[in-house]
Amino acid sequence: MKHADFKSREVERLVTGTPVSDGAGVKLSRVLTAELQHRLDPFLMLDEFRSDDPDDYLAGFPDHPHRGFETVTYMLDGRMRHRDNAGNEGLLTAGGVQWMTAGRGIVHSELPEQEDGLMHGFQLWVNLPARNKLAEPGYRDIPDAEIPRYTSASGNAIKQIAGDSDGHAGAVHRPDTEPLYLDLTLAVGGHETLAIPRGHNAFVYVYQGEAQVGGRGQTVRQQQMAVLGNQPAADGVTLQSADGARLLLIAGRPLGEPIAQWGPFVMNSRDEVEQAIDDFRNGRF
Numbered sequence: 001m002k003h004a005d006f007k008s009r010e011v012e013r014l015v016t017g018t019p020v021s022d023g024a025g026v027k028l029s030r031v032l033t034a035e036l037q038h039r040l041d042p043f044l045m046l047d048e049f050r051s052d053d054p055d056d057y058l059a060g061f062p063d064h065p066h067r068g069f070e071t072v073t074y075m076l077d078g079r080m081r082h083r084d085n086a087g088n089e090g091l092l093t094a095g096g097v098q099w100m101t102a103g104r105g106i107v108h109s110e111l112p113e114q115e116d117g118l119m120h121g122f123q124l125w126v127n128l129p130a131r132n133k134l135a136e137p138g139y140r141d142i143p144d145a146e147i148p149r150y151t152s153a154s155g156n157a158i159k160q161i162a163g164d165s166d167g168h169a170g171a172v173h174r175p176d177t178e179p180l181y182l183d184l185t186l187a188v189g190g191h192e193t194l195a196i197p198r199g200h201n202a203f204v205y206v207y208q209g210e211a212q213v214g215g216r217g218q219t220v221r222q223q224q225m226a227v228l229g230n231q232p233a234a235d236g237v238t239l240q241s242a243d244g245a246r247l248l249l250i251a252g253r254p255l256g257e258p259i260a261q262w263g264p265f266v267m268n269s270r271d272e273v274e275q276a277i278d279d280f281r282n283g284r285f
């Protein structure tokens with residue numbers, strides 16, 4: 001398909017991240033907050049962590065539980081050690097991804113393995129369908145070198161964390177939510193049009209520079225998220241940047257199920273959340 005054949009979605013809304021503190025006192029920018037969980041179903045949360053002040057990240061995320069969804073950590077700079085109660089251990093290094101399926105329950109720690117320097121990356125939460133919320137937990141570390149990437153015909157670098165793009169397969173494929181997770185480096189004067197399946201919820205997050213998003217070229221500044229509209233005729237998104245930019249393009253198939261969240265537990269009903277709390281407190285994770 002020629003790029004010119006795509007009709008671009010338009011930006012529906014711009015969101016600026018909110019500063020929060022999580023874990024044992026890690027400073028983060030929460031970009032996708034609870035109020036957007038239905039609009040951006042199946043995505044539940046997106047945090048960006050970016051600091052070269054060790055006081056902002058050294059405390060890390062000591063042992064804590066998750067149930068009912070998947071966590072995707074993408075590291076741009078820095079080193080983070082993961083350990084969980086299923087016996088998995090891994091070191092997440094620059095450019096690498098950790099894809100963890102919490103399923104029925106996992107207890108893990110995420111601790112920086114550096115005492116100074118830049119720590120920069122993202123954590124995305126992807127929901128699981130009701131029938132898989134209590135599935136066996138899973139865990140995968142994908143180092144930078146194993147994540148597929150290609151240079152588009154327009155000369156932009158596209159790293160494929162999940163899903164397929166322009167006939168190229170990404171590192172991770174998931175059923176039900178079919179996530180697309182791309183890290184794009186738009187060249188100076190770069191122009192790119194990428195396919196997004198109709199009906200999937202999608203957003204762009206600019207983490208370096210500034211980009212124009214959508215057919216009308218809405219400007220999206222660094223640390224802003226653009227929620228892409230689900231215009232029925234649109235089958236892709238157009239991205240441009242005069243001075244070059246780096247951004248995430250994330251899309252997925254909505255589950256259309258009720259969302260009941262209490263902290264690290266995301267289920268379909270309040271009863272199921274209470275069951276999760278009870279199971280965790282009584283050592284059943």
Ligand code: FE
Pocket residue numbers: 061064066071108110
């Ligand atoms: Fe966690």
